[in-house]
Amino acid sequence: MKKYTHAWLAMMAMKRIEKAKIPARQQDDAKALITWFKNYRDFVLSGAWYPDSVFKDMSTSHIVKYKPDASGTSGSFRVMPPTLQMYRLGLTSDMYGKPYTLEKRHNICDRCEAFTESLIDSFKILTMENEGSPIVPSNNHIAMRFFILSHYIADCHMPLHCDARSFYNKNEVHGFIEDEWDKQVRSSYCIDEDNERFFYDPEGYPLKNIAMTELMKYVEEDLEKREFVWSWGTGCNNTWDYMSGISQYSYLMSYRLVPADHIPDEISKNLYMNSSAYKDHFLEYSKVILGDAVESIAKVWLHAWVRYRDWFRDTELAYFKAQQKQADNNLKTANKIIDNYPADKEKQAGKVKDSRSSLDAKQQDYDSTIAKGRNADKKAEALEKARTKLAEAEEKLARLEADYKEAQASLENLKALLLAAQIQVKRKEAEIKRYADSNSGI
Numbered sequence: 550m551k552k553y554t555h556a557w558l559a560m561m562a563m564k565r566i567e568k569a570k571i572p573a574r575q576q577d578d579a580k581a582l583i584t585w586f587k588n589y590r591d592f593v594l595s596g597a598w599y600p601d602s603v604f605k606d607m608s609t610s611h612i613v614k615y616k617p618d619a620s621g622t623s624g625s626f627r628v629m630p631p632t633l634q635m636y637r638l639g640l641t642s643d644m645y646g647k648p649y650t651l652e653k654r655h656n657i658c659d660r661c662e663a664f665t666e667s668l669i670d671s672f673k674i675l676t677m678e679n680e681g682s683p684i685v686p687s688n689n690h691i692a693m694r695f696f697i698l699s700h701y702i703a704d705c706h707m708p709l710h711c712d713a714r715s716f717y718n719k720n721e722v723h724g725f726i727e728d729e730w731d732k733q734v735r736s737s738y739c740i741d742e743d744n745e746r747f748f749y750d751p752e753g754y755p756l757k758n759i760a761m762t763e764l765m766k767y768v769e770e771d772l773e774k775r776e777f778v779w780s781w782g783t784g785c786n787n788t789w790d791y792m793s794g795i796s797q798y799s800y801l802m803s804y805r806l807v808p809a810d811h812i813p814d815e816i817s818k819n820l821y822m823n824s825s826a827y828k829d830h831f832l833e834y835s836k837v838i839l840g841d842a843v844e845s846i847a848k849v850w851l852h853a854w855v856r857y858r859d860w861f862r863d864t865e866l867a868y869f870k871a872q873q874k875q876a877d878n879n880l881k882t883a884n885k886i887i888d889n890y891p892a893d894k895e896k897q898a899g900k901v902k903d904s905r906s907s908l909d910a911k912q913q914d915y916d917s918t919i920a921k922g923r924n925a926d927k928k929a930e931a932l933e934k935a936r937t938k939l940a941e942a943e944e945k946l947a948r949l950e951a952d953y954k955e956a957q958a959s960l961e962n963l964k965a966l967l968l969a970a971q972i973q974v975k976r977k978e979a980e981i982k983r984y985a986d987s988n989s990g991i
């Protein structure tokens with residue numbers, strides 16, 4: 550697909566997340582994603598075009614090539630969400646369920662999966678790192694990666710990207726179809742040529758021209774009308790599984806778009822334009838392809854975002870629980886000091902008493918030695934030791950009392966802190982419970 554088509558699809562996906570009726574479980578998160586996106590949408594054109602303009606990994610990562618093959622080992626096709634039109638059409642294809650082989654070196658599904666995971670990781674790093682940390686990714690950078698991801702997802706919906714036929718007639722058909730779509734995007738919206746971006750409407754989406762093509766109108770209307778299904782499809786658990794399913798039905802779609810009764814290498818643009826596949830069905834198939842591409846980008850984006858948000862909520866809960874534990878420990882320590890005080894005090898007072906008697910005895914011993922005119926150096930040493938021991942015992946007694954007083958004074962405060970921490974944990978748990986809908990497996 551071409552530059553403006555990619556940017557437009559990303560914009561339409563954003564609009565889809567805002568306008569579609571998102572299931573209750575993901576609604577708050579969808580709103581938060583749109584709010585976040587609106588600050589960074591100016592990167593959409595460069596971001597969605599980055600894979601073609603900079604990465605240039607078209608020969609491996611923008612495609613996955615299927616070939617009908619009677620001796621192929623795989624004939625399985627994934628069960629996708631029923632709202633995908635390419636899937637519904639695929640189920641009625643003659644080639645559905647027939648064996649195929651896959652060319653090994655292509656990895657568009659891996660690319661989509663890796664980008665999704667790295668988006669989530671980047672948000673986690675952004676959350677955990679302090680502001681100004683040299684390793685913290687910026688929101689601009691993450692937004693850019695959302696748009697890059699949209700490119701790969703969109704490419705997988707371009708049927709010829711999933712078809713092993715070569716169409717080597719200077720790739721005319723491939724280029725022609727993509728040009729057709731790009732022309733329609735450019736003619737249906739107002740484009741700020743100087744800044745290479747769309748002019749925006751008051752809601753921040755591409756500003757429509759008065760005259761729009763039927764295809765563009767269809768996609769705009771479809772994004773509000775189509776039911777938003779959260780699930781990836783039966784047996785699909787992540788971006789990779791989902792994109793693998795998309796590629797299978799994209800492959801089936803390719804044989805509708807360019808039927809097998811032509812010899813691929815011989816299809817020129819003119820031949821294609823005069824075929825009934827083009828004349829009778831191109832518009833219909835384009836609606837299916839572009840409508841589904843918007844759907845898939847919105848779905849993969851929202852899943853990634855919700856996974857980050859779920860992690861964020863869990864991380865907050867863990868933090869609040871640690872605070873609660875600390876508050877609980879502080880209160881327990883204070884209570885222990887208060888409870889043990891009478892016994893500790895009695896014990897320590899006994900030690901003080903003993904030390905004092907010992908000191909008195911040493912004093913008498915010293916005095917009598919001096920009175921007898923004998924050397925009293927050793928006695929003086931013992932006397933000094935007894936004096937120190939008494940001072941220490943007295944100091945410990947004073948400290949016990951001070952600790953007791955402090956514990957008593959802080960008791961109410963510590964109880965209030967614990968209560969506040971408990972309320973915070975309960976609130977967060979209740980919030981998470983709201984999101985922990987069993988039907989919402991990610």
Ligand SMILES: [Zn+2]
Nearest residue numbers: 550601611704
């Ligand atoms: Zn591409």
